Amino acid sequence: MGERVSRRAGGAIDSRCSVEDQKRYYSFARFLLQRYGERVSKISVDAGWTCPNRDGRCGVEGCLFCRVDSFSRMESLQQIPVAQQVESGVQRGRQKGVNKFIVYFQASTNTYAPVTALRSVFLQAASFPDVVGVSIATRPDCLGEELMPLLTELAERVDVWIEVGLQSVHDRTLQLVRRGHTYADFEQAVQRLSHLPVRVCVHLMLGLPGEDHAMMMETAERLAQLPVHELKLHPMLVLKDTAAERLYRQSAYRALELDEYVELLIDFLQRTPADRVLQRVTAEAPAELLIAPLWPLHKARVHSALQREMERRNARQGRLCV
Numbered sequence: 014m015g016e017r018v019s020r021r022a023g024g025a026i027d028s029r030c031s032v033e034d035q036k037r038y039y040s041f042a043r044f045l046l047q048r049y050g051e052r053v054s055k056i057s058v059d060a061g062w063t064c065p066n067r068d069g070r071c072g073v074e075g076c077l078f079c080r081v082d083s084f085s086r087m088e089s090l091q092q093i094p095v096a097q098q099v100e101s102g103v104q105r106g107r108q109k110g111v112n113k114f115i116v117y118f119q120a121s122t123n124t125y126a127p128v129t130a131l132r133s134v135f136l137q138a139a140s141f142p143d144v145v146g147v148s149i150a151t152r153p154d155c156l157g158e159e160l161m162p163l164l165t166e167l168a169e170r171v172d173v174w175i176e177v178g179l180q181s182v183h184d185r186t187l188q189l190v191r192r193g194h195t196y197a198d199f200e201q202a203v204q205r206l207s208h209l210p211v212r213v214c215v216h217l218m219l220g221l222p223g224e225d226h227a228m229m230m231e232t233a234e235r236l237a238q239l240p241v242h243e244l245k246l247h248p249m250l251v252l253k254d255t256a257a258e259r260l261y262r263q264s265a266y267r268a269l270e271l272d273e274y275v276e277l278l279i280d281f282l283q284r285t286p287a288d289r290v291l292q293r294v295t296a297e298a299p300a301e302l303l304i305a306p307l308w309p310l311h312k313a314r315v316h317s318a319l320q321r322e323m324e325r326r327n328a329r330q331g332r333l334c335v
């Protein structure tokens with residue numbers, strides 16, 4: 014999958030977007046309110062599956078920015094059956110007044126296991142009465158034809174999100190960050206999913222090594238042409254004990270400053286069709302693991318910088334879409 018950076022075990026959907034934010038781009042909080050009429054929490058679970066970019070099928074080192082053991086809570090969750098993880102998440106949510114939940118298969122690649130094993134775990138998660146959705150994070154090269162009947166079956170019970178890690182449409186970048194798949198793999202997966210009653214969410218990073226403004230805008234423009242419903246955008250984070258940290262220490266990689274990120278993000282959003290939901294516009298990581306940049310630790314500051322700059326520029330999602 015593509016989001017090893019933000020591994021908080023569960024939590025309410027980002028509701029810190031202000032009303033102004035939500036007018037200028039289509040936030041996930043707004044989508045959930047429209048769809049369910051009330052607050053919804055995500056329960057992050059870990060089924061203990063691995064990743065083909067770690068177990069040798071397409072690599073052993075993982076993506077440049079990925080730190081597999083970065084989220085100790087999730088690591089420990091592997092020992093707990095998924096049903097129990099869901100149960101605890103529901104209880105925690107209820108204590109906070111939340112009654113509807115999306116089970117988020119977040120860690121590693123959640124379609125990289127035999128279909129029978131996947132079926133048993135996904136259907137179990139969907140069987141909880143308060144669970145309205147299941148969100149499955151994975152990679153483009155792990156969405157083969159054999160999975161489509163299972164995803165269709167699951168979508169008959171609850172809403173289904175397939176979160177596909179892509180990061181960039183440029184093969185040169187994918188190779189540089191050691192993704193172990195191509196953009197063509199992604200297009201093929203999205204076409205396959207487009208025949209299913211599921212929502213497709215694409216994970217993308219801004220500020221990847223070797224990428225300039227034009228390359229990132231090309232990613233926005235090419236994605237705008239594809240049948241996807243949602244995006245998760247965030248800056249590349251340099252985490253402790255990753256290959257990215259080595260590059261950063263050798264001064265071979267420079268992390269984005271907040272104002273640079275906000276500019277890029279707005280330019281990206283303006284090229285993103287207005288009906289695409291933004292599940293995420295920034296990222297989080299445990300403070301003790303984050304090397305650079307450090308500003309994502311202050312999520313409210315990022316949101317308010319985005320809001321201020323969108324207002325100043327009178328920017329809006331989809332404004333530059335043709």
Ligand code: SF4
Nearest residue numbers: 014015064075076079
């Ligand atoms: S694809 Fe695998 S190696 Fe890459 S970020 Fe996801 S879990 Fe990590």
